[in-house]
Amino acid sequence: xxxxxxxxxxxxxxxxxxxxxxxxxxxxxxxxxxxxxxxxxxxxxxxxxxxxxxxxxxxxxxxxxxxxxxxxxxxxxxxxxxxxxxxxxxxxxxxxxxxxxxxxxxxxxxxx
Amino acid sequence: xxxxxxxxxxxxxxxxxxxxxxxxxxxxxxxxxxxxxxxxxxxxxxxxxxxxxxxxxxxxxxxxxxxxxxxxxxxxxxxxxxxxxxxxxxxxxxxxxxxxxxxxxxxxxxxx
Numbered sequence: 001x002x003x004x005x006x007x008x009x010x011x012x013x014x015x016x017x018x019x020x021x022x023x024x025x026x027x028x029x030x031x032x033x034x035x036x037x038x039x040x041x042x043x044x045x046x047x048x049x050x051x052x053x054x055x056x057x058x059x060x061x062x063x064x065x066x067x068x069x070x071x072x073x074x075x076x077x078x079x080x081x082x083x084x085x086x087x088x089x090x091x092x093x094x095x096x097x098x099x100x101x102x103x104x105x106x107x108x109x110x111x112x
Numbered sequence: 113x114x115x116x117x118x119x120x121x122x123x124x125x126x127x128x129x130x131x132x133x134x135x136x137x138x139x140x141x142x143x144x145x146x147x148x149x150x151x152x153x154x155x156x157x158x159x160x161x162x163x164x165x166x167x168x169x170x171x172x173x174x175x176x177x178x179x180x181x182x183x184x185x186x187x188x189x190x191x192x193x194x195x196x197x198x199x200x201x202x203x204x205x206x207x208x209x210x211x212x213x214x215x216x217x218x219x220x221x222x223x224x
Binding site: 004006031033035040041042043045048050058088090092096097098100101102103104105106108 | 143155157160202209212213215219
């Protein structure tokens, strides 16, 4: 089955720690995205990548970093510089920027 | 950068009734999309309507688009308890391969 997989489902971060969220897709999509969703809110774009080895900042990139070394994978690192990381993180992919996006089931990040 | 704004923020109806949600946006678009999100899950694409289309149907869903008013509506007919979810509109920009911008969503509760 084709799809997009995020792991882990729940993640806890200690003060001063970097954590990495995994996102893998087998849909052969060129574009991948990371969003942050706070309770009762919409999606805010953190980073996106339209092709391997290239990515762009979204609206709230500060305190986050990404890499796109393989077409299938787009991991997100939440660094210690992100002072309010508690949120629901969603990864998505699509063939092109304005085409329908397929989403993973999210990672919920909390602070210990 | 918020493009789409859904209205109302929350909607509660009885099973069997119709549910209408609206989306307004600010700039010209190539297409507008509607997504559904069940609690704690990723978004699921429902329907895409292009800027040269006025109405589109998919099962119990009916979407309209009025580009002169920069607005769209999503109608769910004969609603079911399983339709309980948040619904988001997403718009693209006319300037090439830019990512979608999501609104804050409408929370729909269908009471059995």
